[in-house]
Amino acid sequence: GVIADIGPEVERIYAVDDACPEGSGRFVEQHNHDPRVRVLYNPENRGVGGAVVTGYKAAMSEGIDIVVKIDGDGQMDPRLLPLFVRPLQRGQADYSKGNRFYRPESVQGMPPIRLFGNAVLSFLTKLSCGYWNVMDPTNGYTAVRTCVLAELPLDKLERRYFFETDMLFRLNTVRAVVKDVPMDSVYAEEESNLKISKVLPEFLSKHLSRLWRRYFYNYLIRDFNIGTLYSLFGSLLLVSGTVFGAVHWLNSTHSSYPATSGTVMLAALPILIGIQFLIAFLHYDVSNVPTEPVSQALEGSAQDALGSTSP
Known part of the structure; x- marks a missing residue:
């Protein structure tokens, strides 16, 4: 059918x-x-x-x-x-x-x-x-x-x-x-x-x-652009802020002394900036969707090759 x-x-x-x-x-x-x-x-x-x-x-x-x-x-x-x-x-x-x-x-x-x-x-x-x-x-x-x-x-x-x-x-x-x-x-x-x-x-x-x-x-490999920088710095800041905050949180729980406001900010600020960078990378990735059909270039190359070999 x-x-x-x-x-x-x-x-x-x-x-x-x-x-x-x-x-x-x-x-x-x-x-x-x-x-x-x-x-x-x-x-x-x-x-x-x-x-x-x-x-x-x-x-x-x-x-x-x-x-x-x-x-x-x-x-x-x-x-x-x-x-x-x-x-x-x-x-x-x-x-x-x-x-x-x-x-x-x-x-x-x-x-x-x-x-x-x-x-x-x-x-x-x-x-x-x-x-x-x-x-x-x-x-x-x-x-x-x-x-x-x-x-x-x-x-x-x-x-x-x-x-x-x-x-x-x-x-x-x-x-x-x-x-x-x-x-x-x-x-x-x-x-x-x-x-x-x-x-x-x-x-x-x-x-x-x-x-x-x-x-x-x-x-x-293929390219190194602003999206790469957004992703690398965003990941670095997010991980470093999370690790820093986790270490000081564990220390404060064991010592019974609460972390200072400055310590909290040192942990929170890299996390917030890192998230913003990763959102910027996501925005760049969305705008980087292919828009030029590759078949046009492939057919053009094939025609050029045939033209160059014709008598």
Whole structure:
């Protein structure tokens, strides 16, 4: 049904069988009559990330310009596909993704636990990936330029449920522009295999890892700017003020002599200034979201290379 709803603007359809125990690939081959469809088989189950990467590599090998990912469970309307492709065709973005939170009407049918979980994950993703302008990071309805995919280490992408977030992190490392596309989702009787209690500790550790890596790349290695100074001095003042205050607080509790007002100020002032510096760094980071599509520069470089080799 998903394949049947895909419009004529699509040149090739890749159906990825990720070692499906129900034989979805064979089912498609037996019942499909669309000549655009090509079934890809993974020799072992690689998760959503591994399945998507398989489709990405096939599209890149065939010279496809834009790849759109649509899940096969019917929650993503294929008729919305032109809306995802349009920002890429117009040179406004390198990667577009769905946003189910854009309109109040869009979330009316969403289960409350999913609504709360996606809100929390969205904020964590903004911190770790640097795309403060996007929402709903776990949304898998996406479109991307293959010239941008060529710049990413596809084999290093997360294979399981963290794939969409890791994709945003990798896109930020190449300064790709990401744009949200408003959409509605359909929730039927299907059950998700995602268990919040199981993946929450894993997600938190991976978000912290990518937050540190993004900071290290963007503010220490690739560039050293005012945001770097805000973060370094803010952290130094906050830690020093906290340690100083904690030491004198412990001394006063053991000696029964209260700390003087000067000691309190020496502890509080660095903490307050440090917090202000960290807020300034956060403001700088929010304003540092990529705005110039990297695909334009990549295509321009490719055209220049072809022009220089022509007779």
